[in-house]
Amino acid sequence: MTPAARVQAAIEILDLVIGAARANGAPADRLIGDWFRARRYAGGGDRRAIRELAYRAIRACGEIPETGRAAMLQLAAGDPAIAALFDGARHAPEPILPGEPMASGGVAPAWLVQRLEASGLDQAEAEALLGRAPLDVRVNTLRPGVPSLPPGGERTAAANGWRFPPETRIEQTTAYAQGAIEVQDTGSQLTCEVVAARPGETVIDLCAGAGGKTLALAAAMENAGTLLACDADRTRLSRLSPRAERAGATNITTVLLDPGKELEALERFRDGADAVLVDAPCSGTGTWRRNPEARWRLTEKQLARYVAIQSRLLDVGASLVRKGGRLVFVTCSLLDAEGAEQAQRFLERHPGWTPAIPELPLGRARGPGIRLSPQHDGTDGFFVARFVRL
Numbered sequence: 001m002t003p004a005a006r007v008q009a010a011i012e013i014l015d016l017v018i019g020a021a022r023a024n025g026a027p028a029d030r031l032i033g034d035w036f037r038a039r040r041y042a043g044g045g046d047r048r049a050i051r052e053l054a055y056r057a058i059r060a061c062g063e064i065p066e067t068g069r070a071a072m073l074q075l076a077a078g079d080p081a082i083a084a085l086f087d088g089a090r091h092a093p094e095p096i097l098p099g100e101p102m103a104s105g106g107v108a109p110a111w112l113v114q115r116l117e118a119s120g121l122d123q124a125e126a127e128a129l130l131g132r133a134p135l136d137v138r139v140n141t142l143r144p145g146v147p148s149l150p151p152g153g154e155r156t157a158a159a160n161g162w163r164f165p166p167e168t169r170i171e172q173t174t175a176y177a178q179g180a181i182e183v184q185d186t187g188s189q190l191t192c193e194v195v196a197a198r199p200g201e202t203v204i205d206l207c208a209g210a211g212g213k214t215l216a217l218a219a220a221m222e223n224a225g226t227l228l229a230c231d232a233d234r235t236r237l238s239r240l241s242p243r244a245e246r247a248g249a250t251n252i253t254t255v256l257l258d259p260g261k262e263l264e265a266l267e268r269f270r271d272g273a274d275a276v277l278v279d280a281p282c283s284g285t286g287t288w289r290r291n292p293e294a295r296w297r298l299t300e301k302q303l304a305r306y307v308a309i310q311s312r313l314l315d316v317g318a319s320l321v322r323k324g325g326r327l328v329f330v331t332c333s334l335l336d337a338e339g340a341e342q343a344q345r346f347l348e349r350h351p352g353w354t355p356a357i358p359e360l361p362l363g364r365a366r367g368p369g370i371r372l373s374p375q376h377d378g379t380d381g382f383f384v385a386r387f388v389r390l
């Protein structure tokens, strides 16, 4: 494909991404994959270039663009080489018309930029939310021996963490196939360390999803003790079993929860868990490096819904913890509404609890917890707080 045809292809993809963002449809990654599957003629180089162009345009536009072309014009406004490819040749985008509307630039929609500012993020830190994520892995201590890792890696601040260049094909390594390593962001690994799960304990991962953090907890517990992986989403939870098998994690029991009736399924653990992790559903502002179009999908109403469910799940988690036990609250968000403020409100609602601010090698204190950010810590954005029941 010619460079100009690649730009036109990226514009078509952007139209799909924008449509899906408006209609709460599939994520960009899946749309791009489907687009290529239907166009086998595009070679590896074309695919990489088109994907790169589409993501650069997504990152360049703060508000959701009207069209894919308007998004690409925003990118072209800062890159004359791309602008020059709008030449109307065969398969190329039509020439740019004088005064043709282009999407607006910026980090995120205006309301969200305001929320980020109010949450103490300066411009540089906000922009870093849209940077490139490295490839982090956790060495799985449940697998004996030292795994043979691909070249180019370096140790991270996490106890068992390594970082590789983003293009590393980690899933093709023997270490990955044997379950000796798991792909997991350093920030995510550190939030698991805050749980400080120990062998023999009863630990509940209340929002386990597909078990990214559950597997780290199982490793910390050395497969000894009870580890419940709960979630309200059957499909996500069903992905955990094969992952646990690959990782050699044998002490995990999955529990499908009914939203609003979580405690009914967990009644026998009431006041009994040593630790409960609430890795709550959130806006995901800390993971825009991986899915930058997520900022076009979020609405104030949705954010309010996340805040409400986080608060409810924290209350559910609290009633499962034994006296002296710990409750760990995590969101992959940098918004105080889903972090420091949420944690503070928990403490106000629950006088029988005290904050035990985690000591981490990365991050900065924010209210009664710690916040990690891409710019300051080189991780995804997270908030983590730990509370101890008196």
Ligand SMILES: C[S@@+](CC[C@H](N)C(=O)[O-])C[C@H]1O[C@@H](n2cnc3c(N)ncnc32)[C@H](O)[C@@H]1O
Binding pocket: 206, 207, 208, 209, 210, 211, 212, 213, 214, 230, 231, 232, 233, 236, 257, 258, 259, 260, 262, 279, 280, 281, 282, 309, 313
């Ligand atoms: C941030 S994700 C969890 C990610 C997971 N812990 C990991 O490390 O991969 C939040 C999860 O909360 C789940 N969830 C939403 N409502 C819930 C509820 N009422 N009870 C339990 N889980 C819920 C979602 O299905 C989603 O999987």
